[in-house]
Amino acid sequence: MNYxxxxxxxxxxxxxxxxxxxxxxxxxxxxxxxxxxGLFVPLLYESSGQPLGDAAHLNLDGARVAITTDSxxxxxxxxxxGSIGGLAVNGTVNDLAVSGAKAxxxxxxFVLEAGLPTETLRDEIQAMAAAARKAGVRIVGGDTxxxxxxxxxxxxxxxxxxxxxxxxxxxxxxxxxxxDKILVSGPIGDHGxxxxxxxxxLDLEADLHSDTRTVLPFVEAIARAASSSIRWMRDPTRGxxxxxxxxxxRDCGFGVVLDESAVPVRDEVRGACELLGLDxxxxxxxxxxxxxVAASAAEEAxxxxxxxxxxxxxxIIGEIQQEPAGAVLVTxxxxxxxxxxxxVGDPLPRIC
Amino acid sequence: MNYxxxxxxxxxxxxxxxxxxxxxxxxxxxxxxxxxxGLFVPLLYESSGQPLGDAAHLNLDGARVAITTDSxxxxxxxxxxGSIGGLAVNGTVNDLAVSGAKAxxxxxxFVLEAGLPTETLRDEIQAMAAAARKAGVRIVGGDTxxxxxxxxxxxxxxxxxxxxxxxxxxxxxxxxxxxDKILVSGPIGDHGxxxxxxxxxLDLEADLHSDTRTVLPFVEAIARAASSSIRWMRDPTRGxxxxxxxxxxRDCGFGVVLDESAVPVRDEVRGACELLGLDxxxxxxxxxxxxxVAASAAEEAxxxxxxxxxxxxxxIIGEIQQEPAGAVLVTxxxxxxxxxxxxVGDPLPRIC
Numbered sequence: 115m116n117y118x119x120x121x122x123x124x125x126x127x128x129x130x131x132x133x134x135x136x137x138x139x140x141x142x143x144x145x146x147x148x149x150x151x152g153l154f155v156p157l158l159y160e161s162s163g164q165p166l167g168d169a170a171h172l173n174l175d176g177a178r179v180a181i182t183t184d185s186x187x188x189x190x191x192x193x194x195x196g197s198i199g200g201l202a203v204n205g206t207v208n209d210l211a212v213s214g215a216k217a218x219x220x221x222x223x224f225v226l227e228a229g230l231p232t233e234t235l236r237d238e239i240q241a242m243a244a245a246a247r248k249a250g251v252r253i254v255g256g257d258t259x260x261x262x263x264x265x266x267x268x269x270x271x272x273x274x275x276x277x278x279x280x281x282x283x284x285x286x287x288x289x290x291x292x293x294d295k296i297l298v299s300g301p302i303g304d305h306g307x308x309x310x311x312x313x314x315x316l317d318l319e320a321d322l323h324s325d326t327r328t329v330l331p332f333v334e335a336i337a338r339a340a341s342s343s344i345r346w347m348r349d350p351t352r353g354x355x356x357x358x359x360x361x362x363x364r365d366c367g368f369g370v371v372l373d374e375s376a377v378p379v380r381d382e383v384r385g386a387c388e389l390l391g392l393d394x395x396x397x398x399x400x401x402x403x404x405x406x407v408a409a410s411a412a413e414e415a416x417x418x419x420x421x422x423x424x425x426x427x428x429x430i431i432g433e434i435q436q437e438p439a440g441a442v443l444v445t446x447x448x449x450x451x452x453x454x455x456x457x458v459g460d461p462l463p464r465i466c
Numbered sequence: 467m468n469y470x471x472x473x474x475x476x477x478x479x480x481x482x483x484x485x486x487x488x489x490x491x492x493x494x495x496x497x498x499x500x501x502x503x504g505l506f507v508p509l510l511y512e513s514s515g516q517p518l519g520d521a522a523h524l525n526l527d528g529a530r531v532a533i534t535t536d537s538x539x540x541x542x543x544x545x546x547x548g549s550i551g552g553l554a555v556n557g558t559v560n561d562l563a564v565s566g567a568k569a570x571x572x573x574x575x576f577v578l579e580a581g582l583p584t585e586t587l588r589d590e591i592q593a594m595a596a597a598a599r600k601a602g603v604r605i606v607g608g609d610t611x612x613x614x615x616x617x618x619x620x621x622x623x624x625x626x627x628x629x630x631x632x633x634x635x636x637x638x639x640x641x642x643x644x645x646d647k648i649l650v651s652g653p654i655g656d657h658g659x660x661x662x663x664x665x666x667x668l669d670l671e672a673d674l675h676s677d678t679r680t681v682l683p684f685v686e687a688i689a690r691a692a693s694s695s696i697r698w699m700r701d702p703t704r705g706x707x708x709x710x711x712x713x714x715x716r717d718c719g720f721g722v723v724l725d726e727s728a729v730p731v732r733d734e735v736r737g738a739c740e741l742l743g744l745d746x747x748x749x750x751x752x753x754x755x756x757x758x759v760a761a762s763a764a765e766e767a768x769x770x771x772x773x774x775x776x777x778x779x780x781x782i783i784g785e786i787q788q789e790p791a792g793a794v795l796v797t798x799x800x801x802x803x804x805x806x807x808x809x810v811g812d813p814l815p816r817i818c
Contacts, residue, residue: 130584133583133584134582134583134584135578135581135583135587135612136580136581136612137614138612139578139610140612141612149610150608150610153587153588154591154608154610157588158598158605170606172570172606174529174531174571174628174630175529175530175531176528177526177527177528179529181571181573181606182573182607183607183608183609184575184609185576185624187577218524218526219522219524221522221533221535222535226487226491227487228487228488229487230486230487231485231486232484232485232487236505236509239505246510254522254533255522255533255535256510256535257535257537258492258502258506259492259537259538259816260487260490260492260493260815262489262815265617265618265619270577270611270618272535272537274533274573276524276531276533278526463614464611464613
């Protein structure tokens, strides 16, 4: 996520008072936000003259360069539909994509656990190579460290991507206004529930696989179809669609109103969520694209997303309204409404 | 290190056959090189159209951009003279510097262990901010993940730096030729031995501290004094001066001949090495600068390094000779010689 627009207020508002780090601080929800805005941003902001962001756009030697970084600690390493290596490439390509940039080059660091079978490492390097090929990005550098057996759960990977802005896209939450439409590129929650099932901690089985993929084709498609109408873009990973939209609501100051019956959710995901008392809107995705566009361009943007392979189930899932200011409201099929907050706690740790 | 010049031969020559990952694969010596050239380079090379390097220089939107990445798993987190946070900034700034680039922006990822005291994290963020200020680089983005208690030894940090080339510097091992002089910016081995002592596993005490610092001022100083005479630069971290010089010898095909009595080593480092059967040439540094310059510019370059605060003990420590081709030879004060190989094994794990 990008904090540029909120850093000043964040500095004034949030203080991180938790005495120690808990799993929830890594879950991408409220606790993560408090940690980042209450500790990282004020301390590094002072040094850097610029707030901490997840995808920063910089001027470098006269060129506009975008950079983003992410670490991956998913457990288990491999799961239906993907693995840590592919996730590490796609996640970084996607962070750049939704910031309006095309990834050009990646670098990666590996923290490996002593005793890791070479075959496992080879599989993940190959997964990275395949994902990079698919996303059209080169892997140009890396670093490897090894820690003792028992640390690092086989491996952690960090990837950093640099890229160049896609012409014509200016993403700015302050450009969002009532009437704008919210679109999503397909069913939500597949990744998080797939990881949960892959851990075999539950007596559940389902034919489900992670949605990990590059979302760049979606960004490029709506850029072609409706670039001047794009208001905001995000890949709703940790914390799910609800967390991303709460951030949007906070940043733009308007209400984000979702039509629950329009939000695509597979039966398997819905079933698992009901059983576990979770909301699909809080479950992580790794290949979904969430965007806000001007109402006049919504149908055109939707059509553009549906033309992309894998985007056939794209939907308009809601719109921006004046109220409830700064919050996300879901209207249910029965005419009711409920406010959906950011993710609180960490019901599904280490999903990426 | 930069593999561009050797990738083709590496592909033909090295195959990684070890069945599993061991600590030595992360030590920066022979085993690391086998892992990188035998597994990472061929697999990622194929996908990327370009070999894996530690500091790559790319064309991006018409600009020349350098990028490097490193992970840090040092144990303990804090040690005399520094800590993981400062190391993470300086290490990346230095990798760019010795590739001939000035770091402009950094991004960082944190893998935190659940239960980590907030105070410890705050200290490291502050250490990063301080090091960044000192090196003149901005921290512009980051990511945080949390893993269960017992994993990740408090924290691992990965940093990626992007920068722009320093005008007038062209570093290329193939430009190295017999007669060229080898210079170092100060006493070697301080960092590795400091870490060793900080672990309290030995009944040794010494007034020693890590040399962690930015080496950019050294690079800029010789660029001003003798830019066209610079043949090669390196910050000899993991694997020490001997490993860096063996890589140089292999890359340029000539002999690297060191005068042992000219190599600055503190008594405390020499003493600890003798006790442990280690060679100071294999001990890691985090703030030393190693360079090869044309003989005609050597004195001028030396003077330039000595003018930099902290560079007063810079020395000319050897020269390039025809023989022994591709190897490092040390001449001892008693008229003897010995060939010094790259670091083999991992006598001091996790020093950065």
